[in-house]
Amino acid sequence: MSTHSIHHDHGHDHASHAHPHAGLSSGQSRKLLIAFALTTAMMVAEVVGGMWSGSLALLADAGHMMVDALALLLAFVGAWMASMPADARRSYGYGRIEVLVGFVNALSQFVLVGWILYEAVVRLRHPSAILSGVMLSVAIVGLLVNALVLRMLHGHAHDDVNLAGARLHVLGDLLGSFAAVAAALAIRWFGWLWADPLLSLLVSLLILLSAWRLLRQSAHILLEGVPDGMDCVEVEMALRSADESIRGIHHLHIWQLASGSRMATLHAELHEHADSAHAMAAIRQVLRERFAIQHVTVQIDPGECMDQVRECVGHGHR
Numbered sequence: 001m002s003t004h005s006i007h008h009d010h011g012h013d014h015a016s017h018a019h020p021h022a023g024l025s026s027g028q029s030r031k032l033l034i035a036f037a038l039t040t041a042m043m044v045a046e047v048v049g050g051m052w053s054g055s056l057a058l059l060a061d062a063g064h065m066m067v068d069a070l071a072l073l074l075a076f077v078g079a080w081m082a083s084m085p086a087d088a089r090r091s092y093g094y095g096r097i098e099v100l101v102g103f104v105n106a107l108s109q110f111v112l113v114g115w116i117l118y119e120a121v122v123r124l125r126h127p128s129a130i131l132s133g134v135m136l137s138v139a140i141v142g143l144l145v146n147a148l149v150l151r152m153l154h155g156h157a158h159d160d161v162n163l164a165g166a167r168l169h170v171l172g173d174l175l176g177s178f179a180a181v182a183a184a185l186a187i188r189w190f191g192w193l194w195a196d197p198l199l200s201l202l203v204s205l206l207i208l209l210s211a212w213r214l215l216r217q218s219a220h221i222l223l224e225g226v227p228d229g230m231d232c233v234e235v236e237m238a239l240r241s242a243d244e245s246i247r248g249i250h251h252l253h254i255w256q257l258a259s260g261s262r263m264a265t266l267h268a269e270l271h272e273h274a275d276s277a278h279a280m281a282a283i284r285q286v287l288r289e290r291f292a293i294q295h296v297t298v299q300i301d302p303g304e305c306m307d308q309v310r311e312c313v314g315h316g317h318r
């Protein structure tokens with residue numbers, strides 16, 4: 001397509017080509033930093049308590065908290081970078097940083113789970129003495145701290161994989177603390193030394209399931225798939241009826257740049273002598289109000305499109 005046709009046949013719902021991504025508010029950023037400080041302090045306490053008491057559950061939770069502290073720090077840094085404006089080299093800005101952070105967080109969980117599984121099997125085969133009193137005290141404090149941190153991070157957008165990664169780690173810590181408390185009580189009351197590695201094993205499996213869900217979610221965005229819960233065929237049908245001047249919609253691509261940042265490109269065939277500006281306004285309104293797609297690029301085809309292939313796919317197959 002010539003430069004002339006691009007200028008006259010494309011519509012865009014933004015006044016400029018900058019694509020800043022809304023980062024965290026100052027209050028949310030402060031919560032992340034406080035959560036990072038609390039988690040780091042608790043991690044140190046669990047390392048000391050785990051070595052003192054000989055508890056795998058505490059050491060496993062401390063190892064998870066180490067990754068958790070890094071996740072919270074990366075969540076803050078990722079959100080800060082996501083709020084940076086676009087530049088000449090990155091026209092979409094840095095919004096996808098948060099998706100990369102969520103992806104790395106999920107992968108780190110797999111490594112941690114592998115270490116816990118190995119240690120749990122060793123402890124089950126060769127039980128060792130555990131100071132249940134020390135273990136119980138540290139586990140209860142860890143439970144309270146993790147509950148507080150999880151509460152601080154609650155209520156953010158469900159599709160924010162950056163904060164989802166942070167919450168995933170904190171949730172894993174909370175489960176680990178529950179397991180440590182239960183194991184300490186079982187050892188203290190019944191002398192069941194196997195309870196410590198067994199509950200660590202069960203918690204690691206729960207963490208693994210959550211990590212897999214986060215990995216799939218972030219990988220789907222990185223592969224520029226259609227956002228979850230959105231049917232591109234439904235979108236195409238809605239656009240066809242958006243304005244009576246629209247004869248057809250094709251080459252529809254919908255993807256997600258980052259959490260909550262949906263984008264779309266499409267070709268619109270109009271009837272002869274149709275008002276292209278009015279048609280584009282109708283298309284933008286439908287996408288914005290019905291499908292929460294804020295960034296739209298429309299190519300108007302005044303006649304039959306030269307490319308006869310009809311598509312309704314993710315941006316990655318464009």
